[in-house]
Amino acid sequence: MSATEREINRVSDLLNQTSQMKIPYEKGKRYLFIGCGSSYNLGYTVSSVLNRHRIPSFVRSAGSVLATNNLPDLNPETDVAVLISRTGESTETVLVLDRLRKSGVYTIGVTCQKDSSIVKNSDRAFLFDFAYEESVVMTGSFAAILDALLGPFQPVNLSERAIAVLEASKRVIARLDLKRLNHFVFLGYDALLGLSKEGALKLQEMALESVDYNEPLEYRHGPKSTLTASSLVLVQSQGTDYENALVHELKGYGAEVIVVGKEGDIVVGSSNSDELPLRILPVLWLGYQKAISKGLNPDQPKNLSKTVVI
Template identity: 45%
Template structure:
């Protein structure tokens, strides 16, 4: 029990190892990220930031590849799977013929690594828990350093996150909403998944201003809304509006409830820790086991 908390707590230690790798994206190459679940969300976040910096990148789920035989035109295909055994991701590799394939996983001798042209195996980041936490943050930092290097090994944000979340009585909330633009939309998507996986809560994710156009109809005093802000006037206005409607708001910004300055998306590495701890804490309060959520397993195997 509580592997999840240990795996969140070791994030700074994991990040200290990112500098050991020299991985760089090239602007004259087109990249496609393939994954499922959290691994898909990793690709979504990285791809958005790459495109912002002039790289050519897209993302597609392993499921879309195998169901529709959908293979985007690309130079390098990057397959992400923590266990290296997710059926859709592994099967998708076979569709990318005559294309360089890179596998990113936390497990040696996996089906993924046996099929890819090149592999990065981060076995030290593997987790006992079903839900991806520290490994997600490490892989995200590794990939984003392929654009621009950032050393987050001395982060203190973990304690700030714990203090903030511990100050909130999560028993009062059963509706969790995560809002963000661009790559922060990917962070919001992954955030919702963490709380859904660990704590089995009602979750949503949207672009911030899109939340005003319909979704806010379900907002109640039991709603906790996290806004991953790019420090814009509009997002501050939205936060105030939703507070006035009765929701609990966590504004993540340079001067927000959780102080993280927006840095062209590289700060996503820090922001994604917040929902991991929320999911863990809410699961414990609900009497659930965050290490082994109902109906979930570390490897999603599609049986025929």
């Protein structure tokens, strides 16, 4: 079994641990999330949830901050920067951390790597060393860190549900002719757009595939012209009538469609929880299985390493 497969299959165990490890948010504070790649997508997703709950939040890629100084005006008295790096050593994130600390902004580091630069140089660090991954591609640790970062807005232990959602994902994806599919589209709104962005990244990293991500109804405005019978659309649905109508339309073009949601092909979400960390499981399994169907080694993705050092 590959490291990637093991790390996807252990998500239930990780979520059992993060259920007791929630990051707190203070009233009167603003939160700035910084990261690269999957870590940026984590920040995007969490920032959307915080704003929905009226906690002011921003998200920036570390690269955009370095290249263009793309930061909101920050107040050291009220602003908190949350810097996410699985390895704790991504060059862009480490450099932005140094810049923020020099400006007096309180910094929180989030990483899986003990003794890393993020741990050593942040004012406070949340260490997910139990979610450390051998694989290059971020998989199970994404779900674990997301669960913790959602803090009080994800109060439910999702460990048992993770088993059911992963098994459902395996059944649905096993029915697909993956060798025939060569175009993968991920759709969702708000926090689910962050997960859709992550879905596109997983198919690029693991399976070297052509991908799109977008808001569901925006997909009608041009991008749908690229759909073929070899396209797969994964909709991170909120179950609205508009989204359901779009699903029907996309199927009419001959595309394969998987709906993830409370009434989806893969059921995620309940009255007690949006279960956002579980919505990444179908995506992880899809990327892994597509890579295997092409004879690729998902543990050694092309041109990639665990840490981007520049």
